[in-house]
Amino acid sequence: MLLTSLYILGITAEGMSGALAAGRHNMDWFGVIFIACVTAIGGGSIRDILFGHYPLTWVAHPEYLAIVCAAALLTTRIPFLVERFEKAFLILDALGLAVFSIIGARIGLEFHPSGAMAVAGAVITGVFGGILRDIFCARIPLVFQKELYASISLMIGSLYVVLEFISKNYFPLNEDLIIIGSLLVGFVTRLIAIRYHLGLPRFEYTPKNQ
Amino acid sequence: MLLTSLYILGITAEGMSGALAAGRHNMDWFGVIFIACVTAIGGGSIRDILFGHYPLTWVAHPEYLAIVCAAALLTTRIPFLVERFEKAFLILDALGLAVFSIIGARIGLEFHPSGAMAVAGAVITGVFGGILRDIFCARIPLVFQKELYASISLMIGSLYVVLEFISKNYFPLNEDLIIIGSLLVGFVTRLIAIRYHLGLPRFEYTPKNQ
Amino acid sequence: MLLTSLYILGITAEGMSGALAAGRHNMDWFGVIFIACVTAIGGGSIRDILFGHYPLTWVAHPEYLAIVCAAALLTTRIPFLVERFEKAFLILDALGLAVFSIIGARIGLEFHPSGAMAVAGAVITGVFGGILRDIFCARIPLVFQKELYASISLMIGSLYVVLEFISKNYFPLNEDLIIIGSLLVGFVTRLIAIRYHLGLPRFEYTPKNQ
Numbered sequence: 001m002l003l004t005s006l007y008i009l010g011i012t013a014e015g016m017s018g019a020l021a022a023g024r025h026n027m028d029w030f031g032v033i034f035i036a037c038v039t040a041i042g043g044g045s046i047r048d049i050l051f052g053h054y055p056l057t058w059v060a061h062p063e064y065l066a067i068v069c070a071a072a073l074l075t076t077r078i079p080f081l082v083e084r085f086e087k088a089f090l091i092l093d094a095l096g097l098a099v100f101s102i103i104g105a106r107i108g109l110e111f112h113p114s115g116a117m118a119v120a121g122a123v124i125t126g127v128f129g130g131i132l133r134d135i136f137c138a139r140i141p142l143v144f145q146k147e148l149y150a151s152i153s154l155m156i157g158s159l160y161v162v163l164e165f166i167s168k169n170y171f172p173l174n175e176d177l178i179i180i181g182s183l184l185v186g187f188v189t190r191l192i193a194i195r196y197h198l199g200l201p202r203f204e205y206t207p208k209n210q
Numbered sequence: 211m212l213l214t215s216l217y218i219l220g221i222t223a224e225g226m227s228g229a230l231a232a233g234r235h236n237m238d239w240f241g242v243i244f245i246a247c248v249t250a251i252g253g254g255s256i257r258d259i260l261f262g263h264y265p266l267t268w269v270a271h272p273e274y275l276a277i278v279c280a281a282a283l284l285t286t287r288i289p290f291l292v293e294r295f296e297k298a299f300l301i302l303d304a305l306g307l308a309v310f311s312i313i314g315a316r317i318g319l320e321f322h323p324s325g326a327m328a329v330a331g332a333v334i335t336g337v338f339g340g341i342l343r344d345i346f347c348a349r350i351p352l353v354f355q356k357e358l359y360a361s362i363s364l365m366i367g368s369l370y371v372v373l374e375f376i377s378k379n380y381f382p383l384n385e386d387l388i389i390i391g392s393l394l395v396g397f398v399t400r401l402i403a404i405r406y407h408l409g410l411p412r413f414e415y416t417p418k419n420q
Numbered sequence: 421m422l423l424t425s426l427y428i429l430g431i432t433a434e435g436m437s438g439a440l441a442a443g444r445h446n447m448d449w450f451g452v453i454f455i456a457c458v459t460a461i462g463g464g465s466i467r468d469i470l471f472g473h474y475p476l477t478w479v480a481h482p483e484y485l486a487i488v489c490a491a492a493l494l495t496t497r498i499p500f501l502v503e504r505f506e507k508a509f510l511i512l513d514a515l516g517l518a519v520f521s522i523i524g525a526r527i528g529l530e531f532h533p534s535g536a537m538a539v540a541g542a543v544i545t546g547v548f549g550g551i552l553r554d555i556f557c558a559r560i561p562l563v564f565q566k567e568l569y570a571s572i573s574l575m576i577g578s579l580y581v582v583l584e585f586i587s588k589n590y591f592p593l594n595e596d597l598i599i600i601g602s603l604l605v606g607f608v609t610r611l612i613a614i615r616y617h618l619g620l621p622r623f624e625y626t627p628k629n630q
Binding site: 049050051052111112114116117120131135138139140141143144145149150151199200201202203204205206207 | 229230232233234235236237238239240241242244245255259262264265266269270272275276286289293345346347348
């Protein structure tokens, strides 16, 4: 199935990006594997824990865990290649974000009829891996300060919910079409956001009495 | 119901305080919303995950999530007002602490007949939101070093357990009375602790061989 | 039962080491208790949450929580003794690592027939307490950069799976023997790793464009 192939591509790319983050902090191989796993499958794990949606994907399918570990260790051997193909990585990361968001939206939709949890599920699955990666590296998550990222998940989740709603109530749409449509819109928007440095407004607050 | 209204007041106040913490780290709107949600509903979520008490409150009631998000975004528009009414905020935060603790105690009581989990539930619900807020801002949690806070939750949880025990075995008490009594004692103690800078003793340990 | 006694010894030692870490950051008594609990029972809690293995050990047995809290508060009274017997602590910590890993492996084995989750369960139970301790102290986890630690859990988990497999399919072995064997091998390897500063290779990555 298309979504599964894209998911495997997504966790591989996220695992490699996690391994590089671990390398920036000069971690050992366990640190590299840990940060890679957290980056690649942490978002989906947090989503499933918050929803009580058991078993977690990688518990039922340890082969996904093995893929991420292999990608992480491979990255320690070829960091120069990863650097060389930096742009390809940004594209894979954008694809991963879109795929994770769609998967999160589909699972979230089961948990509340309103679609609110589909949107929450999309955002949690899309961004929590990166948030955990940064927390375990003891720094403020990048996703709170850089180009549009969580907003893409929110957009994908909302679009998916709207299309599902239209499909059910007004005009039957093919499920694959809904998935590919939401995915493409999110993917392209992410690339545009990176290219033009589009970000959300910042909130700067400096307490007077400090 | 009284507890629900106070709960909504509590998550609103905690959400706004979380938004200010995000502003201190110059986060974007997503960071503001994320830190606000974690501060307001993180404690209850951790409690429910630890107890396996599903569904989480905000999954069943996405409107609570919406209230926190709205409060967070509103805070980015009116930080000066929040600063102006700093004292009102301390009072709302104290109320939030008391309400969260009572709710945690009530849920925890279901999980162990001894009342030990009621006390643990009170503390977890009362303080974990603030702990997560600080972790996601990459700093040591304030609650480990400042005025009595977790101790208030512990006190509220213990008082609630004792009153429930008395009510069941010796002298029937009205449930609302037990709630309001525990809540008031905790609320007032917290205000006294802030006013007189009452804190727990510190433990300072400097290893010799460093 | 042997494993239970060793478990209690393990959480006591880990709780005391957590209390010392809190003391290094000059935390108050609540911080000391919190960090001690997270260090001692955090790994098992994360394992059970990831597997959906409810109730958590300390929810069903609050006495374990009480032991850790008592050990933590005791540590604030006698830090000099702990320092004096530093070597005894390293030995207790190595024992704790081995015991936690075995327990994690046994629980993980229930969740996937391949044994992959037994290994994952061993590692998560063995190291996640220390990781959480460091995260709540806002620093990069030690276990990502120091002597063999997670690798010991991995070894214990793998050995346990292999012995169980042999016992079931080829040559019946006594369960206690399997436990004691895996435990001893892991314990001794950990002591050797400390003695000779054996660690995993590091991955150092410095992006060029920074």
